[in-house]
Amino acid sequence: MPAAHAQPEHPDPLTVLGLVTPPTPEVLAAARERLWSAVAEEMLAMRPATGAEEASDSRQLGLGEHGREH
Amino acid sequence: METDGALVEWSMHGRPDAFVEVVQRHEVAVHGFLARRARPDLADDLLGEVWLRAFAARSGYDPAHADALPWLYGIARNVLREYWRAGLHEAKAPAPDVVDPWDEVNARLDSAAWARSLAAAVRALPASEREVLLLVAWEQLTPAEAANVLGIPQGTARSRLHRARTALRLALREEATCPPHTHNLSTRTR
Numbered sequence: 546m547p548a549a550h551a552q553p554e555h556p557d558p559l560t561v562l563g564l565v566t567p568p569t570p571e572v573l574a575a576a577r578e579r580l581w582s583a584v585a586e587e588m589l590a591m592r593p594a595t596g597a598e599e600a601s602d603s604r605q606l607g608l609g610e611h612g613r614e615h
Numbered sequence: 616m617e618t619d620g621a622l623v624e625w626s627m628h629g630r631p632d633a634f635v636e637v638v639q640r641h642e643v644a645v646h647g648f649l650a651r652r653a654r655p656d657l658a659d660d661l662l663g664e665v666w667l668r669a670f671a672a673r674s675g676y677d678p679a680h681a682d683a684l685p686w687l688y689g690i691a692r693n694v695l696r697e698y699w700r701a702g703l704h705e706a707k708a709p710a711p712d713v714v715d716p717w718d719e720v721n722a723r724l725d726s727a728a729w730a731r732s733l734a735a736a737v738r739a740l741p742a743s744e745r746e747v748l749l750l751v752a753w754e755q756l757t758p759a760e761a762a763n764v765l766g767i768p769q770g771t772a773r774s775r776l777h778r779a780r781t782a783l784r785l786a787l788r789e790e791a792t793c794p795p796h797t798h799n800l801s802t803r804t805r
Contacts, residue, residue: 558733563753565650572659573642579663580638583670587631 619683623676634673638666641684644754648691651753653698661698665691685763688754692764736786744779747772 617625619637626634645665649658669690676686737745750761762772 557752558730559737559748559752562730562733562737563647563651563749565647565655567643568646568650568655568659568662572662573646575659576642576646576662576666577635577638580635580666580670583667584631584635591629591631 618678618681620676620678620681623673623683624678626670626673631670634670637683638669641687644684645687645691648688648754649695651749652695657698661691661694665694668694685756685760688750688756689764689766733783733787736783739786740779740782744775744782747775748779748783751776 617636619640622633622637626632626637642662646658646662649661649665653661665687669687672690676683680686737748740748746765747758747761750756750764751758754761756764758772758776759769761776762769765772
């Protein structure tokens with residue numbers, strides 16, 4: 546039998562019932578894009594806090610606004 | 616390679632982008648989970664919602680679980696159930712049980728004549744038994760992992776699976792026109 550006519554073996558018929566077409570890369574990328582929006586939002590929210598921490602550290606070290614002693 | 620648990624933990628502690636790696640590992644499987652239970656185009660639409668829910672809920676993930684897939688299936692299941700409850704599918708299915716998408720699955724399978732008797736037998740199962748059976752048969756989960764997805768004790772999942780398999784075998788045995796290969800309903804049981 547030519548390879549093109551060979552049927553894949555699926556011993557479990559329930560598994561066969563569950564076969565679906567895999568998603569396209571575009572579908573996966575679009576869904577991931579929604580996640581990236583949430584990730585970016587959280588990263589942006591973290592940034593001011595990090596900046597404030599650095600400023601606080603600088604103050605404790607007696608450093609000025611630009612990280613240098615005046 | 617880092618475990619999913621480690622990546623989720625990183626994402627909680629200053630590296631939210633680490634969660635994207637978890638998603639990339641499991642996106643095809645979770646899309647398949649959605650597509651098998653609803654229409655493929657619906658799976659396309661809901662996949663992003665699953666990621667957003669998972670990202671928002673990641674503080675509840677136990678990093679001791681190296682594999683996040685069962686947890687993601689649980690979230691996908693909730694997204695689907697909310698979708699059905701909200702009646703967003705009203706144009707497609709006037710099903711009385713709005714949290715049960717089997718009508719859509721059945722429509723997808725209708726074109727395969729050999730599958731009809733098996734599909735009918737699966738449809739006739741109680742929804743709670745069918746869920747365990749399909750998590751094991753379709754998503755290749757162990758009964759313990761299926762229990763994790765459904766939030767039920769492992770013993771309950773095992774007994775539901777056993778009942779579902781028994782009922783299915785009995786139903787198919789009574790189906791005279793059923794092809795012999797449909798009686799092989801083996802699934803993983805580790």
